[in-house]
Amino acid sequence: MAAVRELDYRPNTLAKGLKIARSGIVGLIVPDIVNPFFPEIIRGAELAARPAGYTLLCCNVVEDPAREEEVLETLLNRRVDGVIICSARMSDKRLFDTVKRCKAAVLINRSAPKSIAGTIEVDYRRGMIAAVDHLVRNDRRHIAYAGGHATSRGDQQRRQGILEALDGHGLELVLDVPCSPDIQGGVAGATAFLDSGRQIDAIICYNDLIAIGLLGVLKERSIAIPHDIAVIGCDDILAASLVNPPLSTLRVAKEDLGAAAMRMLIDRIDQRHIQQGIVIEPELVLRASTEGP
Amino acid sequence: MAAVRELDYRPNTLAKGLKIARSGIVGLIVPDIVNPFFPEIIRGAELAARPAGYTLLCCNVVEDPAREEEVLETLLNRRVDGVIICSARMSDKRLFDTVKRCKAAVLINRSAPKSIAGTIEVDYRRGMIAAVDHLVRNDRRHIAYAGGHATSRGDQQRRQGILEALDGHGLELVLDVPCSPDIQGGVAGATAFLDSGRQIDAIICYNDLIAIGLLGVLKERSIAIPHDIAVIGCDDILAASLVNPPLSTLRVAKEDLGAAAMRMLIDRIDQRHIQQGIVIEPELVLRASTEGP
DNA sequence: ATGAAAGCGCTAACAG
DNA sequence: CTGTTAGCGCTTTCAT
Numbered sequence: 001m002a003a004v005r006e007l008d009y010r011p012n013t014l015a016k017g018l019k020i021a022r023s024g025i026v027g028l029i030v031p032d033i034v035n036p037f038f039p040e041i042i043r044g045a046e047l048a049a050r051p052a053g054y055t056l057l058c059c060n061v062v063e064d065p066a067r068e069e070e071v072l073e074t075l076l077n078r079r080v081d082g083v084i085i086c087s088a089r090m091s092d093k094r095l096f097d098t099v100k101r102c103k104a105a106v107l108i109n110r111s112a113p114k115s116i117a118g119t120i121e122v123d124y125r126r127g128m129i130a131a132v133d134h135l136v137r138n139d140r141r142h143i144a145y146a147g148g149h150a151t152s153r154g155d156q157q158r159r160q161g162i163l164e165a166l167d168g169h170g171l172e173l174v175l176d177v178p179c180s181p182d183i184q185g186g187v188a189g190a191t192a193f194l195d196s197g198r199q200i201d202a203i204i205c206y207n208d209l210i211a212i213g214l215l216g217v218l219k220e221r222s223i224a225i226p227h228d229i230a231v232i233g234c235d236d237i238l239a240a241s242l243v244n245p246p247l248s249t250l251r252v253a254k255e256d257l258g259a260a261a262m263r264m265l266i267d268r269i270d271q272r273h274i275q276q277g278i279v280i281e282p283e284l285v286l287r288a289s290t291e292g293p
Numbered sequence: 294m295a296a297v298r299e300l301d302y303r304p305n306t307l308a309k310g311l312k313i314a315r316s317g318i319v320g321l322i323v324p325d326i327v328n329p330f331f332p333e334i335i336r337g338a339e340l341a342a343r344p345a346g347y348t349l350l351c352c353n354v355v356e357d358p359a360r361e362e363e364v365l366e367t368l369l370n371r372r373v374d375g376v377i378i379c380s381a382r383m384s385d386k387r388l389f390d391t392v393k394r395c396k397a398a399v400l401i402n403r404s405a406p407k408s409i410a411g412t413i414e415v416d417y418r419r420g421m422i423a424a425v426d427h428l429v430r431n432d433r434r435h436i437a438y439a440g441g442h443a444t445s446r447g448d449q450q451r452r453q454g455i456l457e458a459l460d461g462h463g464l465e466l467v468l469d470v471p472c473s474p475d476i477q478g479g480v481a482g483a484t485a486f487l488d489s490g491r492q493i494d495a496i497i498c499y500n501d502l503i504a505i506g507l508l509g510v511l512k513e514r515s516i517a518i519p520h521d522i523a524v525i526g527c528d529d530i531l532a533a534s535l536v537n538p539p540l541s542t543l544r545v546a547k548e549d550l551g552a553a554a555m556r557m558l559i560d561r562i563d564q565r566h567i568q569q570g571i572v573i574e575p576e577l578v579l580r581a582s583t584e585g586p
Numbered sequence: 587a588t589g590a591a592a593g594c595g596c597t598a599a600c601a602g
Numbered sequence: 603c604t605g606t607t608a609g610c611g612c613t614t615t616c617a618t
Contacts (some may be wrong), residue, residue, distance in 0.1 A: 015595035308611035
């Protein structure tokens, strides 16, 4: 102990990791760290990781599937003890093949055989049913969807919920436009809606960023919200409550989501497969971009 | 090569790191990943790190100096090749002592002897002088400051610029209230301003989150912005342009900042100390929370 | 050119 | 209970 102080000795975590075959690092892959949805997940995950002695290595893949694979490969070579992947865009086959090589894995918003990875999914289907029901209750009949990437599992679930609910009301989806999941995507989407010439009185968006971009264009074109067109987003990011008019949205407990994913991952690392899959219910938050309940 | 395929061999980065005494990991410490200022820095840093073969290990210290030290220690034990620290809150002594043990380090918004660490600083002093000048030019005479943590170097620089500019106009700072650098901090700050009973016609905020929280309270109390009180934020986060009224602010090139820090760090890792310190000039962005120029 | 061997710093197993 | 040793998987040096 005297020598420790004398030489300012620090244990070398690398060497320790090599010996005990555990790096003490868990990876977290997110599509875009600049999208405010993900930092809260990261924070939840990190808050759960540190007390358990793990360091969180979070990687941003800037919405690029090739980079997603490359990053996952890097993490595996670093012998991370486990990996959490948010909204993976890879094909099932490639994803499962790679993830199988991990000691432990948890997928957020993607399903997988429980032997390969634990899963945490937001029930966007149910959430979107609530959103559509609310719109129809307020006499909206011409509903459009500003969707996300086709490769996104969450996008498919949202669409499924929307179609199902519309069907229940004897309605059809007026328009379905894929958008990149950011403000620019919403701007482009809005233009596509307006240029289509179709009658639209409500737009549901894949996420709040798209909704915010859309809102900007509609206001510019002097379209009254919600009078002419009601808008609903998804995620409930900070900006959703701040824009004008404030945005109705599906709130997702993002920090809880991250923490739950991390706890599940640690359970799997320790070979305790207590819970195999968790489903989180989003909550419909009504603000001025749709009329009251 | 046949065997490589056969056995699905993957090089063990840990073992390699142990041998060559380079982990290939660079650390990035940010005070709060949920504050939209930082994800853009992270992205810039990551985008610069990957082509150079480094993996970015980004750590969130949730505005807690104790955790800041703990995290830095963890990174050192992992033998990271270098560290970038954003807005470090530690005392000079502790910070320098720890950072000295790194192979390479870069500090963002904190100064240090160039032998210990490279630095990237935003010239908040100059930025705030521009902000005050603009307010005074529009006949604001009773200016208050919603500041940040006293331990923040950036806070001191902002205050210095404000005081200097006010002095040049023969004015004094009406009120100086420290706020936690988030929306709640702005809400608390607004209450403190209003309860002070002092006459105030402009408020400059440490960052946009504080300004946004403040804006909410002012609107609630039916105070007209900018007519009664002008508000200026700092950072130009996404939400700044979206709130009502849109927020005037000091724009900082966040992604560039992160990328510049990473390039400087890599230079230092490679023993090329090309640039020792960089100063970034913020840009005054005028929106409706202050009157036009 | 290709191959053998030493050793990075740690832990776990074993001997004293 | 303390002390020694082998070996984790890689790179680098040295001998063939």
